Amino acid sequence: MVQNTSLRRSVLVVDDEAMVREVVCAYLDREGFSTFEAIDGEAALACVAEREPDLIVLDVMLPKLDGYSVITELRKHTQVPVILLTARAEEVDRVLGLELGADDYVVKPFSPRELAARVRSVLRRTNATEHTTKNLEFDGLIIDGRTREVIVEGDRVDMPPMEFDLLMYLASSPRQVFSRSQLLDQVWGSSTDWQDPSTVTVHVRRLRQKIERDADAPDRIQTVWGRGYRFKP
Amino acid sequence: MVQNTSLRRSVLVVDDEAMVREVVCAYLDREGFSTFEAIDGEAALACVAEREPDLIVLDVMLPKLDGYSVITELRKHTQVPVILLTARAEEVDRVLGLELGADDYVVKPFSPRELAARVRSVLRRTNATEHTTKNLEFDGLIIDGRTREVIVEGDRVDMPPMEFDLLMYLASSPRQVFSRSQLLDQVWGSSTDWQDPSTVTVHVRRLRQKIERDADAPDRIQTVWGRGYRFKP
DNA sequence: GAGGGGTGTTCAGGGTTTGTTCATATTGCG
DNA sequence: CGCAATATGAACAAACCCTGAACACCCCTC
Numbered sequence: 001m002v003q004n005t006s007l008r009r010s011v012l013v014v015d016d017e018a019m020v021r022e023v024v025c026a027y028l029d030r031e032g033f034s035t036f037e038a039i040d041g042e043a044a045l046a047c048v049a050e051r052e053p054d055l056i057v058l059d060v061m062l063p064k065l066d067g068y069s070v071i072t073e074l075r076k077h078t079q080v081p082v083i084l085l086t087a088r089a090e091e092v093d094r095v096l097g098l099e100l101g102a103d104d105y106v107v108k109p110f111s112p113r114e115l116a117a118r119v120r121s122v123l124r125r126t127n128a129t130e131h132t133t134k135n136l137e138f139d140g141l142i143i144d145g146r147t148r149e150v151i152v153e154g155d156r157v158d159m160p161p162m163e164f165d166l167l168m169y170l171a172s173s174p175r176q177v178f179s180r181s182q183l184l185d186q187v188w189g190s191s192t193d194w195q196d197p198s199t200v201t202v203h204v205r206r207l208r209q210k211i212e213r214d215a216d217a218p219d220r221i222q223t224v225w226g227r228g229y230r231f232k233p
Numbered sequence: 234m235v236q237n238t239s240l241r242r243s244v245l246v247v248d249d250e251a252m253v254r255e256v257v258c259a260y261l262d263r264e265g266f267s268t269f270e271a272i273d274g275e276a277a278l279a280c281v282a283e284r285e286p287d288l289i290v291l292d293v294m295l296p297k298l299d300g301y302s303v304i305t306e307l308r309k310h311t312q313v314p315v316i317l318l319t320a321r322a323e324e325v326d327r328v329l330g331l332e333l334g335a336d337d338y339v340v341k342p343f344s345p346r347e348l349a350a351r352v353r354s355v356l357r358r359t360n361a362t363e364h365t366t367k368n369l370e371f372d373g374l375i376i377d378g379r380t381r382e383v384i385v386e387g388d389r390v391d392m393p394p395m396e397f398d399l400l401m402y403l404a405s406s407p408r409q410v411f412s413r414s415q416l417l418d419q420v421w422g423s424s425t426d427w428q429d430p431s432t433v434t435v436h437v438r439r440l441r442q443k444i445e446r447d448a449d450a451p452d453r454i455q456t457v458w459g460r461g462y463r464f465k466p
Numbered sequence: 467g468a469g470g471g472g473t474g475t476t477c478a479g480g481g482t483t484t485g486t487t488c489a490t491a492t493t494g495c496g
Numbered sequence: 497c498g499c500a501a502t503a504t505g506a507a508c509a510a511a512c513c514c515t516g517a518a519c520a521c522c523c524c525t526c
Contacts, residue, residue, distance in 0.1 A: 027336075030312070111337045113355065160473055175380040181357050199475055201513070224381055225483065226394040226512065393484055431502090432486060438503065458494060459501070469526085476519075484511075492503065 009123055012036045012053040014044040014070070015085065016063055024057065027112035028119065041065025045073055048080065055123055057115070058102075059085040071102060081122045083115075120186075136171050138233045141211060141220065143171055152211050162187075163207050166200075170221065170231035179228035204229055241422045242356055245269045245286040247277040247303070248318065249296055257290065260345035261352065265422045274298025278306060281313065288356055290348065291335075292318045304335060314355045318343070369404050371466045374444060374453065376404055385444050395420075396440050399433075403454065403464035412461035437462055 011033045015021050018039075025035040036051055038044040040063045048056065056074075060067035071082055084105035103122045106115055136143040142151040145168060150159045159167070169187045170178065178186070180197035188195065209215050222230045244266045248254050251272075258268040269284055271277040273296045281289065289307075293300035304315055317338040336355045339348055369376040375384040381397055383390045392400070402420050403411065411419075413430035421428060441451050455463045 111335070113337045162474065175377075175382070177379070177381050179357070181353070185354070185357050196476060198477080198513090202475075202515095205514070223513070224394075227381060230380060395485065429487065431488085434502065435486075435504090456502070467526105469524105471524085472522090474519105474521080477517090478515105480513105480515085482511105482513080485509085487508075488506090490504080490506105492501105494501075495499085496497100 009054040010034045010036065010051065011119060012038060012044065012047055012051070012056045014038045014041070014056065014062065014067075015059040016040060016061070020059075024112060024115060028116060031116045031120075033119070039063075041067070041070045041073075044070055048074065048078070053080065055081045055083065055119060057083050057085065057119070083118055083122060085110075117185075136168070138171070141171075143168060150211065153213075157210050159210065163203055163210070166203050167207055167211070167231075170229065171233075174231050174233040177224045177228050177230045182228065200229075241265060241267045241419070242287040243267045243269065243284065244352060245271060245277065245280055245284070245289045247271045247274070247289065247295065247300075248292040249273060249294070250292075253292070253318075256345060257348060260349055264349045264353075266352070267422070272296075274300070274303045277303055281307065281311070286313065288352060289313060289315045290318065290352070291315055294320060316348070316351055316355060367405070369401070371404070374404075376401060383444065386446075390443050392443065396436055396443070399436050400440055400444070403462065404466075407464050407466040410457045410460050410463045415461065433462075 009032075011028055013021050013024050013028070013035060014037075015024070016039055021037045021039075025037060028035050036047050036053060038047045042064050044056070044058065044062075045065075047053070058067045058070060062070070065073075067084060071084075074080060074082070081103040084102045086105055086107055104118050106118055135145055140153050142149075144150070148159065148161075148164055150157045150164065150167065165187050166183065169183070180200040183200050184195055184197060188199075204221060208218050208221055211220055212218050220232055222232055224230050242265075244261050246254050246257050246261070246268055247270075248257070249272055254270045254272075258270060261268050269280050269286060271280045275297050277289070277291065277295075278298070280286070291300045291303060295303070298306075300317060304317075307313060307315065314336040317335040318341060319338055320341050337351050339351060367378045369378070373386045375382075377383070378401060381392070381394075383392045383397065383400065398420050399416065402416070413433040416433050417428050417430060421432075437454060441454055444453055445451050453465055455465055457463050
């Protein structure tokens with residue numbers, strides 16, 4: 001059994017077209033995921049048993065064992081998140097797919113960008129149970145990615161998922177400035193084109209109330225006027 | 234080799250129809266991008282080699298060298314983001330099947346607004362992962378493009394967005410003289426029409442107050458009478 | 467199912483920082 | 497000395513951020 005010790009999330013891409021696998025994997029690689037490939041349903045199940053990916057991108061139309069059968073089989077053993085690829089809108093039996101336990105579906109043709117966004121989104125949702133994330137420790141602030149606990153000045157602080165993800169993301173690149181749009185893209189991840197950047201503002205405020213010594217004079221999460229926010233270690 | 238020193242993101246628009254190029258470029262210009270145009274695949278590759286754009290908007294149907302071939306060629310050397318323009322929905326299937334080396338695609342007819350949104354979205358993402366922002370260090374002056382911090386003689390100095398951009402631009406090309414109009418063009422961008430060159434003067438003054446040892450005898454940012462300003466390393 | 471707490475999102479108002487303009491003083495050049 | 501370019505200071509306008517509260521939603525308990 002190969003343990004996935006990497007900090008990066010791993011994604012298994014299952015499609016019978018080599019070009020699709022290749023392109024999707026290349027893109028996800030660039031996005032910071034580690035990727036595996038499988039050409040059909042049987043190979044997919046074998047790979048899941050062996051590598052334990054954090055998420056599976058699964059084409060519905062597959063030789064040997066189709067996507068629905070793969071999900072059914074998977075669900076006997078694991079709760080690994082699945083994103084379905086379906087060829088055309090008309091063929092989408094979303095009810096069937098989702099009832100079988102898929103977490104999301106993407107209709108072909110899709111843009112790799114959109115798929116990556118869905119992957120991030122689904123991983124975020126299912127984050128609560130599995131994590132291979134890192135632990136960060138600063139002066140008076142400890143962020144435990146494994147247990148999703150935050151400890152401020154020795155006190156354990158309750159942290160909702162979104163706020164934790166935001167804090168984690170900022171703290172992962174100390175001092176770097178992120179715009180609201182970037183944070184929406186990177187932390188929220190899905191369909192962010194029409195979302196309100198002020199969502200970020202509000203979450204930052206709540207975050208500050210929890211981890212700042214003086215909420216009126218933010219020190220850890222600094223505002224960079226006109227540009228975004230920055231975590232100060 | 235022309236260096237793209239502008240702080241604005243540059244976009245190369247490739248389409249054989251002059252009207253499309255014109256409309257798209259005009260809109261992107263107004264949105265704060267600097268734009269280049271290419272009429273066919275060969276011209277596109279030449280432009281990429283010469284200008285190194287931050288993103289490429291690429292029509293699939295092109296004379297001489299079609300969009301797919303251009304991407305294939307591009308990917309041998311660079312990871313520059315590409316947004317494909319496709320004339321018909323059916324062609325999108327080919328995009329998926331053949332050349333998903335693109336980061337996104339837009340189906341004609343499209344609204345310039347939508348295209349601009351995609352451009353921004355793709356750039357946000359790629360900008361977040363690649364640290365293309367530079368760091369500059371001089372004697373007693375450190376400019377960190379990633380964190381947007383300036384450190385003068387060891388002291389961290391708060392720097393408003395515009396002043397930082399201006400300093401960054403000047404310091405990126407030490408000794409080179411820039412006229413006020415050039416700076417307006419490159420740092421401010423053509424987003425706001427017909428600006429007052431004195432805006433530059435004021436920002437230079439404030440900049441000097443922050444980074445000069447003696448504000449009355451400017452050393453780092455020198456005035457070149459009748460010509461403009463120059464950064465001295 | 468029906469409440470209830472917790473979470474994520476949106477919105478409008480107010481305050482602050484920043485960007486720009488303008489009038490005036492100063493500097494550099496012929 | 498005259499003219500043009502640049503510097504200065506202050507005031508205005510715009511952009512931006514924070515606050516507070518309300519709404520929608522999900523999950524959990526009962």
